[in-house]
Structure formats: structure tokens, C-alpha cells
Amino acid sequence: MQDLPFDQTRFRRTLGRFPTGVAVVTGAGPDGAPLGITVSSFNSVSLDPPLILFSIARRANSFAAWQAARHYAVNVLGEDQEWLSDRFARPAADKWEGVTVTAGQHGMPVLPGCLAVLECEAYARHDGGDHEIFVGRVLGLTVDRDGPPRPPLVFFAGRYRKLMPDPAAPEAAGDSLARQNG
Ligand SMILES: Cc1cc2nc3c(=O)[nH]c(=O)nc-3n(C[C@H](O)[C@H](O)[C@H](O)COP(=O)(O)O)c2cc1C
Numbered sequence: 001m002q003d004l005p006f007d008q009t010r011f012r013r014t015l016g017r018f019p020t021g022v023a024v025v026t027g028a029g030p031d032g033a034p035l036g037i038t039v040s041s042f043n044s045v046s047l048d049p050p051l052i053l054f055s056i057a058r059r060a061n062s063f064a065a066w067q068a069a070r071h072y073a074v075n076v077l078g079e080d081q082e083w084l085s086d087r088f089a090r091p092a093a094d095k096w097e098g099v100t101v102t103a104g105q106h107g108m109p110v111l112p113g114c115l116a117v118l119e120c121e122a123y124a125r126h127d128g129g130d131h132e133i134f135v136g137r138v139l140g141l142t143v144d145r146d147g148p149p150r151p152p153l154v155f156f157a158g159r160y161r162k163l164m165p166d167p168a169a170p171e172a173a174g175d176s177l178a179r180q181n182g
Pocket residue numbers: 022036037038039040041042054055056057060061062063085086088089090091092155
């Protein structure tokens with residue numbers, strides 16, 4: 001293992017060795033305007049009470065609006081939703097153009113076709129250096145379907161990735177059987 005001297009580039013590179021999923025957090029700002037930001041910092045915190053977290057950069061354009069948001073939804077992206085990740089990772093005025101949404105229970109826009117959606121109320125915010133850590137209390141859950149999940153969008157070493165199919169999953173096992181017999 002390489003022992004890297006500590007600087008920001010190497011710090012980022014080191015953190016990039018930890019693969020994550022990708023989510024878009026959606027909410028409504030104090031003026032009611034929709035908010036959406038791509039995050040890889042989403043994680044679980046507590047089962048009881050049900051808590052999740054993500055962090056937002058203080059320098060993000062939408063930072064103040066997120067601080068004021070009372071509710072938000074974490075939309076977990078599938079591997080076919082890279083375009084949504086890109087769309088909400090830009091400080092653009094037209095983030096929502098062409099994006100159809102459904103209404104969450106608490107006024108936040110919810111993205112269709114996601115692997116999972118967790119609707120939350122703002123629970124706590126903590127100092128996280130140049131980011132702030134947002135802790136949400138989960139009020140509602142949606143998964144795209146029962147049974148084996150669709151493949152997620154993965155972020156690793158600064159790039160989007162795909163998970164290898166699970167050889168133990170029934171459809172993958174069927175696939176390999178078909179290949180063997182074909
Ligand atoms: C895969 C990926 C993960 C990201 N994760 C985060 C994150 O966890 N926190 C964050 O503040 N920004 C993250 N970003 C960057 C923001 O999405 C980006 O700065 C966005 O423009 C912020 O929205 P705003 O400009 O409307 O405030 C990520 C970007 C990508 C592509």
C-alpha cells in the first residue's frame with residue numbers, strides 16, 4: 001500500500017477509493033422553488049429513530065436554501081439515471097427542465113424511476129468544516145419494486161461505474177445458464 005503525504009489532491013484521491021451510490025436530494029426552498037442537488041455523501045445513521053445524513057458544501061449556491069428546508073427527499077439513482085446525476089450536479093437555473101416529478105407528501109418534488117426514495121423532515125445540522133452535515137428523520141419510504149433491486153448508479157475514483165450482475169440473483173443465474181446452453 002502506498003503511503004501518501006497529506007495534501008488535498010491526495011486526500012480526495014484517497015476518499016475516492018471508497019465507492020458510493022449516487023442520490024439527488026430534492027426539496028423546496030423558502031420561496032417554494034424546487035431544490036435539487038446530487039450527493040454521494042448520503043448514508044444511514046440510526047434505525048430508531050430512523051435517521052439518514054448527507055453533507056452539502058457551504059459554497060454551494062443552494063446552501064442557504066437547504067439550511068431553510070424543513071423537508072426533503074433522498075432519491076437513490078439507478079445506473080440508467082446518470083443524466084439526472086449530471087443535471088443536479090451543476091449550478092444551473094434550468095436544472096428541472098424536462099424532468100417530470102411527482103409530489104412528495106411534504107411538498108418536495110420526487111424524481112420518478114429511482115431505486116428508492118426516502119422522504120424526510122429536517123432533524124439536525126452539524127458543522128462539517130467546509131460542508132454542513134444534514135441529518136434527516138425518515139417519514140416515508142418507497143422502493144422501486146419488491147424482489148431483486150435494479151442496478152444502482154455507482155461513483156468510484158471520480159467516475160460513474162456499474163455493478164457487476166450478482167451471479168447468485170435468479171435472473172443472472174438464468175442468464176449464465178442460457179449462455180452455457182447457447
Ligand atoms: C457524483 C457526485 C456526487 C456529489 N456529492 C456531493 C455531496 O455529497 N455534497 C455536495 O455538497 N456536493 C456534491 N456534489 C456536487 C454538487 O452536486 C454540485 O456542486 C451542485 O452544483 C450543487 O448544486 P447548486 O449549485 O445548485 O447549489 C456531487 C457531484 C457529483 C457529480
